[in-house]
Amino acid sequence: AQTVTQSQPEMSVQEAETVTLSCTYDTSESDYYLFWYKQPPSRQMILVIRQEAYKQQNATENRFSVNFQKAAKSFSLKISDSQLGDAAMYFCAYRFLSGNTPLVFGKGTRLSVIA
Amino acid sequence: GAGVSQSPSNKVTEKGKDVELRCDPISGHTALYWYRQSLGQGLEFLIYFQGNSAPDKSGLPSDRFSAERTGGSVSTLTIQRTQQEDSAVYLCASSLGLMNTEAFFGQGTRLTVV
Numbered sequence: 248a249q250t251v252t253q254s255q256p257e258m259s260v261q262e263a264e265t266v267t268l269s270c271t272y273d274t275s276e277s278d279y280y281l282f283w284y285k286q287p288p289s290r291q292m293i294l295v296i297r298q299e300a301y302k303q304q305n306a307t308e309n310r311f312s313v314n315f316q317k318a319a320k321s322f323s324l325k326i327s328d329s330q331l332g333d334a335a336m337y338f339c340a341y342r343f344l345s346g347n348t349p350l351v352f353g354k355g356t357r358l359s360v361i362a
Numbered sequence: 363g364a365g366v367s368q369s370p371s372n373k374v375t376e377k378g379k380d381v382e383l384r385c386d387p388i389s390g391h392t393a394l395y396w397y398r399q400s401l402g403q404g405l406e407f408l409i410y411f412q413g414n415s416a417p418d419k420s421g422l423p424s425d426r427f428s429a430e431r432t433g434g435s436v437s438t439l440t441i442q443r444t445q446q447e448d449s450a451v452y453l454c455a456s457s458l459g460l461m462n463t464e465a466f467f468g469q470g471t472r473l474t475v476v
Binding site: 253289291294338340354355 | 395397402403404405407410418421451453455464465467468469470472
């Protein structure tokens with residue numbers, strides 16, 4: 248079974264600084280997707296960034312980038328120039344490539360941004 | 363609709379009562395997912411629909427939980443004889459269908475069983 252582990256229940260960062268959130272996963276599959284979702288207090292999950300496992304290049308979306316290490320099964324999220332609006336729960340998620348399989352989530356990291 | 367809509371937003375119910383949670387997916391999305399988020403926990407997969415059929419019901423925590431989807435659109439998650447441990451946020455998501463990578467989430471229903 249696939250599992251996703253986020254070892255940091257809480258993190259904090261100063262506004263304008265950079266923070267990295269960790270995620271590891273366990274799978275026997277070679278083709279899959281990885282995601283980072285943000286959940287603000289409104290509860291709605293928002294997709295931040297995604298990575299296809301077959302792509303070696305790390306995904307980047309504006310201030311958000313990932314460090315994808317397939318052999319190590321590691322998928323960390325880096326947030327640069329942190330803003331107050333980045334404060335939220337962040338969830339790492341995995342999805343098998345084939346079919347319409349559901350996302351498997353980690354337990355999340357609560358990020359606080361300090362002004 | 364413009365996004366995934368869930369109702370009610372919040373629900374308080376007495377232990378032992380039945381509740382129905384509704385999810386209205388994005389128009390045209392054939393896949394629909396239900397997740398449960400308990401306090402301090404990640405998202406626990408409950409069930410998903412492809413069209414009106416649910417290929418995998420193994421995530422439902424007990425036989426008190428059931429879900430249906432009609433017309434390939436609206437889905438209802440029903441919890442019978444609610445227990446306090448059922449208190450959680452129930453999130454619904456939808457996606458275009460097979461092989462589609464992005465799931466869009468609703469704002470969830472916060473269920474409190476007292």
